[in-house]
Amino acid sequence: MSLTKASLKNIKGGTHEFQFNPESYSLSKQSDWQANQKDHVYDLPVMKWKGGSAMKLEFTAFFDTYEADSDVRDKTRPLEELTLVDSEEHEPPKLTFNWDGPLKILGGTEVQWVLVSFNTTYKMFNASGVPVRAEMKLSLSEYATEQQLKDRSRLQSPDHEKAHRVQPGDTLQSIAFHHYEDPALWRPIAEANRIEDPRDLRPGAVLRVPRIR
Numbered sequence: 001m002s003l004t005k006a007s008l009k010n011i012k013g014g015t016h017e018f019q020f021n022p023e024s025y026s027l028s029k030q031s032d033w034q035a036n037q038k039d040h041v042y043d044l045p046v047m048k049w050k051g052g053s054a055m056k057l058e059f060t061a062f063f064d065t066y067e068a069d070s071d072v073r074d075k076t077r078p079l080e081e082l083t084l085v086d087s088e089e090h091e092p093p094k095l096t097f098n099w100d101g102p103l104k105i106l107g108g109t110e111v112q113w114v115l116v117s118f119n120t121t122y123k124m125f126n127a128s129g130v131p132v133r134a135e136m137k138l139s140l141s142e143y144a145t146e147q148q149l150k151d152r153s154r155l156q157s158p159d160h161e162k163a164h165r166v167q168p169g170d171t172l173q174s175i176a177f178h179h180y181e182d183p184a185l186w187r188p189i190a191e192a193n194r195i196e197d198p199r200d201l202r203p204g205a206v207l208r209v210p211r212i213r
Contacts, residue, residue, distance in 0.1 A: 003021070004021075004099065004100050005017045005018060005021065005099075006018050006021045006022060006097070006098065006099040007097075007098045007099075008079065008082065008095045008096070008097060008098075008113075008115075009095060009096045009098050009102075010082070010093045010094070010095060011093070011094045011095065011096060011112060012086070012088075012089070012093060012094075015098075016078055016079055016082070018061045018062075018063075019061075019062065019063045019064065019075060020061070020062045020063075020064070021099070022059040022060060022061055023060070024059065025057060025058065025059035025097075026056075026057070026058050026059070027055060027056070027057055028055065028056045028058070029052070029053060029054075029055040029056065030052070030053040031049070031052050031053070032049070032050040032051050032052065032053065033047045033048070033049055033050070034047070034048055034050050035047055036048055054141045054142040054143070055111070055141075055142040056139065056140070056141055056142070057097060057103070057111075057113060057139075057140040057141075057142075058137070058138065058139050058140070059137075059138060060135060060136065060137050060138070061079070061135075061136045061138060062133075062134070062135055062136075063075045063076055063133070063134045063135075063136070064124075064132070064133045064134075065132045065133070066124060066126075066132040066133055069126055069132065070130075070132070071130050071131065071132075072122070072131050072132050072133060072134045073131060073134070075134075076120050076134050076136055079115075079118065079136060079138070080118055080120065082095065082115040083115050083116075083117075083118065092114055092115065093114075094112045094113070094114060094143055095112065095113045095114065095115065095140065096110070096111070096112060096113065097111075097113060097140065111142055112142070112143045112144065113140040113141065113142060113143055114140065114141055114143045115138065115139075115140050116139050116140060116141045117138075117139045118136055118137065118138050118139070119136070119137040120134055120135070120136045121134065121135045121136075121137075122134050123135060146165065147167075161208065161209065161210050161211045162179060162209040163206050163207065163208060163209065164178070164179065164189075164206070164207045164209050165204065165205070165206050165207075166201050166202060166203050166204060166205045166206075166207060167203060168203045170201055170203070171186075171198070171199075171201065172186035172189055172190055172195070172198045172201070173186050175189060175207065175209065176189060179209045180212065185212065186198065188210050188212055189207060189208070189209055189210070192207075192208045192209075192210040193207050193208055
């Protein structure tokens with residue numbers, strides 16, 4: 001049975017397999033909680049959540065061309081180039097980390113990543129000074145579009161005001177169902193945005209979704 005190779009896959013096409021699988025990888029994420037220092041009269045400060053940060057994926061990849069006596073940079077350079085701007089997208093490519101399938105995180109969500117940094121160390125050279133062994137420390141950051149974040153969001157509570165970007169096909173009833181789980185509660189949204197004709201919704205417009213009790 002052949003060993004499954006880990007790889008970084010460009011979502012627009014192209015796969016970069018690692019010569020050797022990483023020995024380990026790490027995932028990290030921070031949640032921004034801030035203490036309210038105003039009127040601090042309790043044993044602990046009142047904590048308020050300010051938002052989350054992108055998840056980080058970090059691992060080390062190894063490359064060795066000593067036996068072939070070839071330049072190991074031919075293997076490391078394609079990975080380094082994943083930090084460069086794509087000529088069609090006008091920004092670096094979006095990636096998936098694959099090892100027996102795409103890496104998934106909490107809730108089974110398949111993650112897209114961007115390569116935010118690399119550190120390549122050349123550790124062995126042939127008689128001509130050509131590097132034949134390298135170690136690459138790679139750091140990737142989770143990526144998602146606004147629509148993907150909205151689709152992933154579990155925030156459906158009606159007691160917090162939110163914003164909603166109108167999508168093609170949206171109606172006030174569908175927006176009310178999405179945020180309040182009740183399509184009949186479309187009138188507070190119409191009133192908050194001074195909408196006189198419920199059928200006149202422009203895709204791309206951002207609507208206030210007021211809190212309701």
